[in-house]
Each structure stands twice: as structure tokens, then as C-alpha cells.
Amino acid sequence: MTKNGLPNNFLWGGAVAAHQLEGGWNKGGKGVSVADVMTAGRHGVPRQITDGVIEGFNYPNHEAIDFYSRYKGDIKLFAEMGFKCFRTSIAWTRIFPNGDDKQPNEEGLQFYDQLFDELLKYGIEPVVTLSHFEMPYHLVKKYGGFRNRKCIDFFVKFSETVMNRYKDKVKYWMTFNEINNQADTSMDFASFTNSGIKYEEGENREQTMYQAALYELIASAKVVKLGKKINPKFQIGCMLAFVPVYPYSCHPDDVMFATEAMRNRWFFGDVHVHGEIPNYTKKYWERNGLNIEYTEEDEKILKEGTVDYIGFSYYMSKVVSTRQVEGSKPDGEFGYTVRNPYVKASDWDWQIDPVGLRYSLNVLYERYNLPLFIVENGLGARDVVEEDGSINDDYRIQYLKDHIVEMKKAVELDGVDLMGYTPWGCIDLVSAGTGEMEKRYGFIYVDKDNEGNGTLERRKKKSFHWYKHVIETNGEEL
Numbered sequence: 001m002t003k004n005g006l007p008n009n010f011l012w013g014g015a016v017a018a019h020q021l022e023g024g025w026n027k028g029g030k031g032v033s034v035a036d037v038m039t040a041g042r043h044g045v046p047r048q049i050t051d052g053v054i055e056g057f058n059y060p061n062h063e064a065i066d067f068y069s070r071y072k073g074d075i076k077l078f079a080e081m082g083f084k085c086f087r088t089s090i091a092w093t094r095i096f097p098n099g100d101d102k103q104p105n106e107e108g109l110q111f112y113d114q115l116f117d118e119l120l121k122y123g124i125e126p127v128v129t130l131s132h133f134e135m136p137y138h139l140v141k142k143y144g145g146f147r148n149r150k151c152i153d154f155f156v157k158f159s160e161t162v163m164n165r166y167k168d169k170v171k172y173w174m175t176f177n178e179i180n181n182q183a184d185t186s187m188d189f190a191s192f193t194n195s196g197i198k199y200e201e202g203e204n205r206e207q208t209m210y211q212a213a214l215y216e217l218i219a220s221a222k223v224v225k226l227g228k229k230i231n232p233k234f235q236i237g238c239m240l241a242f243v244p245v246y247p248y249s250c251h252p253d254d255v256m257f258a259t260e261a262m263r264n265r266w267f268f269g270d271v272h273v274h275g276e277i278p279n280y281t282k283k284y285w286e287r288n289g290l291n292i293e294y295t296e297e298d299e300k301i302l303k304e305g306t307v308d309y310i311g312f313s314y315y316m317s318k319v320v321s322t323r324q325v326e327g328s329k330p331d332g333e334f335g336y337t338v339r340n341p342y343v344k345a346s347d348w349d350w351q352i353d354p355v356g357l358r359y360s361l362n363v364l365y366e367r368y369n370l371p372l373f374i375v376e377n378g379l380g381a382r383d384v385v386e387e388d389g390s391i392n393d394d395y396r397i398q399y400l401k402d403h404i405v406e407m408k409k410a411v412e413l414d415g416v417d418l419m420g421y422t423p424w425g426c427i428d429l430v431s432a433g434t435g436e437m438e439k440r441y442g443f444i445y446v447d448k449d450n451e452g453n454g455t456l457e458r459r460k461k462k463s464f465h466w467y468k469h470v471i472e473t474n475g476e477e478l
């Protein structure tokens, strides 16, 4: 253990998702995923799922940063930074191109064999998300995504296939990325989209969302149970988007409102950890006339497939108010959100709140008493390449430093059991939210712009050297 309380085997690394960096969208027998038919957002127009070409919009995930053919060079750079682990996802459509195929695609399986071998060659532990915002598009069109119970079986079959295949290469797994993201039903498709839900005109979105979410939770529990049979040493976690919600004021109504808002996150964590649908959710369904289908067998499965650890992303906190107050704006998820005057914000208006990370670690640990893993954190920013080719991303270093300071306090002062830290987008990649390249998170710069122009050349940023030193000293020197 280091002086700061971090264990010697602390998992420092970086995180990405297949569709945001691999490219090669139709190579090696890969099928079309929902991410492949999603346009880039432009000038305030959100990303759209479409079968046809929309004038002026491109499909950024088709090529992404071509990690598919460049992964060896990129992993070499991760190794140079001293990564202990690397979090990525397996593109479902490389393995089952349509999702309901009888046999897996051997070429896709081989790709991940090679990828994991390359990581292991450098002693980098793969951390694998099974579903990171990209179910097969065929399942969306034919079955309506996770609104259909059949998708449970398709997902379980895919998971079983890859867990069997990589049982000696991968120990750390997560089922659905940011599974709670879909609780925000203000977008026309359920966030980005693990569930493959594209809402229809006039449908009760909450009804659909909760039903799909419950099917995903059942699928997740089945996979946890199955994974333990495949290899009892597997560590299988859930993955939550953790945005702590603060009350705008000490008015008791605001405090209660923030508590209710937090249930959009807790519901997902509670089912994963306690294996039961919480009472507050059942009451909510009842009060709002939502009729969510599940069986006794499902309840049994939820109980049997509880997770080993909590993976979560942390980027920002939010402030909510029951009332419209100065500076508040309508928020799809919570009614009104208010700008927090005590914290800064990123260029994309995400509130930067390092103490919120310590707070999140504490509330999660107090509630679940399970090991935690920060599997995403970072600053999306527009980087500038100087004349001499350098990229001086001091703002990113500052952001990460401030968050690591608070993370260390949670471990050292509060006694939180923390497995690791993998900043998001350790190499520049396509933004999930906007589809743009210019929202960069990486330690490694990739020469590509929003329109898809660029050489794809890789370049170390200033933060590359900084992070290498952080890992070398196990977080002692920031």
C-alpha cells in the first residue's frame, strides 16, 4: 500500500468503448449496430438514428479512429503510460452480426483474442463492458430492442459466448454501460442506446423505459450468474452513470425533491446489488399507472445474479429545484436544474465538481458496501496543436488532478474500498453525446476533425507524461 492508502495493485488505466474508437464498422464480418446508423449531431441538432443519409450529417462511428487496424500501436502507447488495465467493450455485432444469429462470427471472436493478447503481453488487465451503447440494429428493427423480452436471451447468448471464449484472458466484466442513462426519456431514443429503444409517437415513454430497463436488469443478473459458472474467479460489476443530485436550497421541499431525483440512479444500483425492485419504484409505478411485466422467476433471477462491484462514471453533479428560480432551466430528467454557483463548468456546460466525486464514492459505499471502480472520469475539451506540434492540455491535467485528490481522500480518510481509476477516452475518440471528434478527452491526440478529415496520426499530449508519472508513483505525486 502507498502512503495515500491506495493499494499496490490499484487498477490505473483508461477507458473507451468499441463503437467510439474501433471503426471498421463493416469489416471482418461485423453487422450493423445502432451506433453505426447514428448521425453526428451538428449545430445544436442532436444525433439521430436513421436508415437513410441525411444531408450534411455523417456517421462518425464508421471509421472512428480506426483502432480496429491500429490497436497494436495504441496499446503500445498505453503500456508506455504504465496502464495496469484497459477498459473497452466488445462490439456485439462483431460476434453476432444480427444479434439473433445461430452461430457466432469467428473472425470477430479472433479480433478480441488478438486485442486481449496484445494487452496481456504488456501486463495490462482487460476490463470489459458487454454492452456499451450499441446493440445490433437488426434487433432494434425486428424486435424493438429491449422493449421485447426476447432480447434478454440474445444478450445472454452473446455474453455467454464471449465469457466462455475469453475466460482465461478477462477477469473484470461489466454488463450494461451507464444502465441508468435511459431514465432520461426526453430524447427520442433511450440514451445512446443499450436498450435499442426509439420511442414511437405518443407512446408512454416511462412505461417503455421501465419495462426495457427491467429486462436489461434481468439479462444482467442472468449473465452474472452464468459468468460465475464459467469462471468463479470472474469479477462482474454493474456500471452506473453517477451524477449526484444536490438540492438547490435547504428548503425541505428541495431536499425531498433531490432525494426523489436520485432514485433515477438508485433504482438501477439497488436492483443490481440487492436483487430486488425497491418499494419506492413499485409505488412510483403504481401511482403513475405503469404496468411493468415481470414474473416470479424473474424475481428469483434478480436475487441470484447480484454484482461483485460497482463500476461508475463520474463527470459532474447537478442541482435541482422544485421551483423555477433565477438561472434554472427545464431538464428532461428532473424538471428544473440550476447552475451551481460554487463550481465551474466545461465548454459543454458540464459542472466540474471534484468534491462531488468524493461525495459519490461515499454515498455509493455507504449504501452498497461493495468495492467501487471509477471506470470513467474526464474533461471533454477542444485541444490546440501548437506550431511545434505540442498539445498543452493543462486544463485536463488540472481536472484530473483535482479529482484524484478527492478520490484519495475517499480512500484514505473515509475508508472507501476502491479498485481502480480509468479516465474516459484515454485516446481521443468520437463523443457519444454529440458524435463530434472535437470533444476530446485523451492523453493521446488523434488527428481527425468533425467532418472526418485528418491523417489519424497519434500524438502525445502534455497530460500523457503527467499521467505516466501519476501511475509510476501510484498516485502519490500529482
Ligand code: BGP
Residues within 6 Å of the ligand: 017, 020, 133, 177, 178, 241, 313, 376, 380, 424, 430, 431, 432, 433, 434, 439
Ligand atoms: C459516458 C459514456 C461514454 C462517453 C462519456 C463522455 O456517458 O459512457 O461512452 O462518451 O460519457 O460523453 P460524451 O462523449 O458525450 O462527451
